[in-house]
Structures are given as C-alpha cells and as structure tokens.
Amino acid sequence: xxxxxxxxxxxxxxxxxxxxxxxxxxxxxxxxxxxxxxxxxxxxxxxxxxxxxxxxxxxxxxxxxxxxxxxxxxxxxxxxxxxxxxxxxxxxxxxxxxxxxxxxxxxxxxxxx
Amino acid sequence: xxxxxxxxxxxxxxxxxxxxxxxxxxxxxxxxxxxxxxxxxxxxxxxxxxxxxxxxxxxxxxxxxxxxxxxxxxxxxxxxxxxxxxxxxxxxxxxxxxxxxxxxxxxxxxxxx
Numbered sequence: 001x002x003x004x005x006x007x008x009x010x011x012x013x014x015x016x017x018x019x020x021x022x023x024x025x026x027x028x029x030x031x032x033x034x035x036x037x038x039x040x041x042x043x044x045x046x047x048x049x050x051x052x053x054x055x056x057x058x059x060x061x062x063x064x065x066x067x068x069x070x071x072x073x074x075x076x077x078x079x080x081x082x083x084x085x086x087x088x089x090x091x092x093x094x095x096x097x098x099x100x101x102x103x104x105x106x107x108x109x110x111x112x113x
Numbered sequence: 114x115x116x117x118x119x120x121x122x123x124x125x126x127x128x129x130x131x132x133x134x135x136x137x138x139x140x141x142x143x144x145x146x147x148x149x150x151x152x153x154x155x156x157x158x159x160x161x162x163x164x165x166x167x168x169x170x171x172x173x174x175x176x177x178x179x180x181x182x183x184x185x186x187x188x189x190x191x192x193x194x195x196x197x198x199x200x201x202x203x204x205x206x207x208x209x210x211x212x213x214x215x216x217x218x219x220x221x222x223x224x225x226x
Contacts, residue, residue: 101158
C-alpha cells in the first residue's frame with residue numbers, strides 16, 4: 001500500500017533561517033504530490049503540487065519543493081523563515097488511477113524570533 | 114476567490130445519534146471528497162463522489178456512513194449511529210478533475226459524547 005513519511009513531527013527554525021521539511025513516499029509509479037499548510041483552526045491550504053514536468057516546483061509564500069524520483073522524495077523548502085510560516089505542513093500523494101489523497105502525519109513548524 | 118464551505122463548524126452529539134455534516138463545494142467542481150482527522154493523527158481519506166455516485170471509498174467508510182448530493186450545491190456526509198471513535202475533524206474537499214488539486218473546507222469538528 002502507498003504511504004507517505006514525514007520525518008520530524010516538530011521542526012523549529014529561527015526567523016530568517018532555511019526551512020526544510022522532509023517527505024518521502026512509497027510508490028513504484030510516481031504519483032501526484034502535494035504540500036498543504038494548516039493554520040490553527042483553519043482548513044488545509046494548497047502550497048504547491050507536482051504532477052509532471054519540471055521537478056522543481058514553486059508555490060505560494062516563497063515555498064518550493066523538488067521531486068526526486070530516485071530518492072522518492074518531495075522535500076519542502078523556503079530560504080528564509082518568517083514568523084507567519086508557523087503552522088502544520090502536510091505532504092500528500094495522489095496515487096495514479098485513484099481519487100484519494102494519502103497524507104503524511106504532518107510536521108508542525110515553529111519559527112523562533 | 115471561490116472556496117469550499119462547511120457547516121456547522123462544531124457539532125456535539127450523543128452516541129447513537131445520527132449526524133449530517135454539510136458542505137458546499139466550489140461551484141464548477143465535479144469531484145467531491147470527505148476526509149477526517151482524529152485529534153493528533155493524520156488526515157484520512159473517507160470517500161470520493163463523482164457523477165452522483167461513490168467513485169472510491171476507504172475501509173473506514175462502512176455502512177454507518179453515507180454521502181449525498183441532494184441538490185446542485187450541497188454535498189453531505191451522514192453518520193447513522195455515531196460512536197465515540199467518530200469524534201474527529203471532518204474535511205470536505207472538491208476538485209475540478211481526477212488527480213487535480215483538491216480544495217479543502219475549514220472542517221467540522223464532531224464531538225461524540
């Protein structure tokens with residue numbers, strides 16, 4: 001069965017520092033890949049997605065992610081963290097031929113002043 | 114910007130009671146979904162709905178659950194006889210196509226006492 005692994009349930013970075021949130025998936029066929037952000041008491045907001053084509057994907061709020069097929073990874077990065085980035089981040093895959101998303105367990109990002 | 118809406122934001126019910134969670138997807142979307150997130154756990158797929166029928170469902174979506182699109186705008190999730198373990202945040206989502214990005218509502222927090 002497909003699965004998504006997010007390493008680190010909690011990540012803390014200083015304001016202005018690099019943000020790196022890790023996501024690995026298990027699939028023999030590259031699925032569609034997504035990152036969502038969830039702010040407190042809000043729903044899930046799409047940050048970025050990879051379907052086909054360019055492997056470096058840019059999203060909203062300065063985030064980007066790179067699809068690496070050989071590593072089955074889709075890590076999320078942002079060069080400089082801002083206090084407003086504090087939230088929970090979810091990686092999700094949509095396996096080929098299905099309708100559903102499979103989510104990782106989420107990473108809570110804390111930004112320190 | 115179009116958005117998915119959900120009502121109520123919070124529902125408290127007694128064990129054994131029926132509940133109906135309501136969602137208004139984005140108007141030109143054709144695919145509709147329900148997910149749930151038990152407190153502290155990851156977001157889990159329940160069901161997808163297209164062309165007035167269930168297109169895919171998870172093992173969680175047993176006979177106690179049903180979905181319906183009673184009119185051109187609403188999409189509902191019914192739980193016939195709630196259990197304590199049904200307490201969770203329930204998210205509705207919609208997408209324009211299969212495999213396309215899903216847009217999530219803010220969720221309904223269901224508490225079963």
